[in-house]
Amino acid sequence: MxxxxxxxxxxxxxxxxxxxxxxxxxxxxxxxxxxxVPTKALNRAVKRNKERFPEDFLFQLTRDELxxxxxxxxxxxxxxxxxxxxxxxxxxxxxxxxxxRRAVEMSVYVIRAFVRIRRELTVNETVARRLAExxxxxxxxxxxxxxxxEKIRPLLLPPPDPKRREIxxxxxxxxxxxxxx
Numbered sequence: 001m002x003x004x005x006x007x008x009x010x011x012x013x014x015x016x017x018x019x020x021x022x023x024x025x026x027x028x029x030x031x032x033x034x035x036x037v038p039t040k041a042l043n044r045a046v047k048r049n050k051e052r053f054p055e056d057f058l059f060q061l062t063r064d065e066l067x068x069x070x071x072x073x074x075x076x077x078x079x080x081x082x083x084x085x086x087x088x089x090x091x092x093x094x095x096x097x098x099x100x101r102r103a104v105e106m107s108v109y110v111i112r113a114f115v116r117i118r119r120e121l122t123v124n125e126t127v128a129r130r131l132a133e134x135x136x137x138x139x140x141x142x143x144x145x146x147x148x149x150e151k152i153r154p155l156l157l158p159p160p161d162p163k164r165r166e167i168x169x170x171x172x173x174x175x176x177x178x179x180x181x
Contacts, residue, residue, distance in 0.1 A: 013034060035103035053094075
């Protein structure tokens with residue numbers, strides 16, 4: 001993502017935001033490019049202002065996390081230094097710490113990107129809950145329809161053939177009469 005000198009929209013920032021340790025984060029290399037400063041300068045500013053960046057909002061990736069989250073990072077920076085991950089609030093704090101006009105301008109777009117992702121996740125969760133509810137109702141109705149079908153099924157079968165009267169002369173053979181003779 002090239003961003004030197006021009007404003008980048010929230011839509012261009014969103015692909016660089018991903019979930020890690022239960023948080024939506026931006027890597028320092030991406031945040032530095034957005035803010036128009038070298039990654040080294042961003043990390044130095046963060047280290048000088050550690051009290052503004054607690055570990056629950058800013059953390060350094062492990063090597064496993066680095067390989068899982070963004071393979072393209074290897075081409076952007078030396079893998080000897082594991083990148084930092086910034087949450088929404090710490091990305092804004094980084095813009096304030098940098099004292100850069102571009103960082104302040106771009107922080108608005110970064111926050112908008114995080115907000116848009118949060119909104120989409122909320123919509124997705126709402127849709128998932130509604131689908132689960134519909135599935136539960138359909139399963140309940142499926143059982144009720146199955147019971148109804150079992151009760152109606154005998155009514156759907158053709159009636160048995162009525163007993164027909166036999167035509168002609170028939171002698172009834174009585175065993176008891178034969179025994180008397």
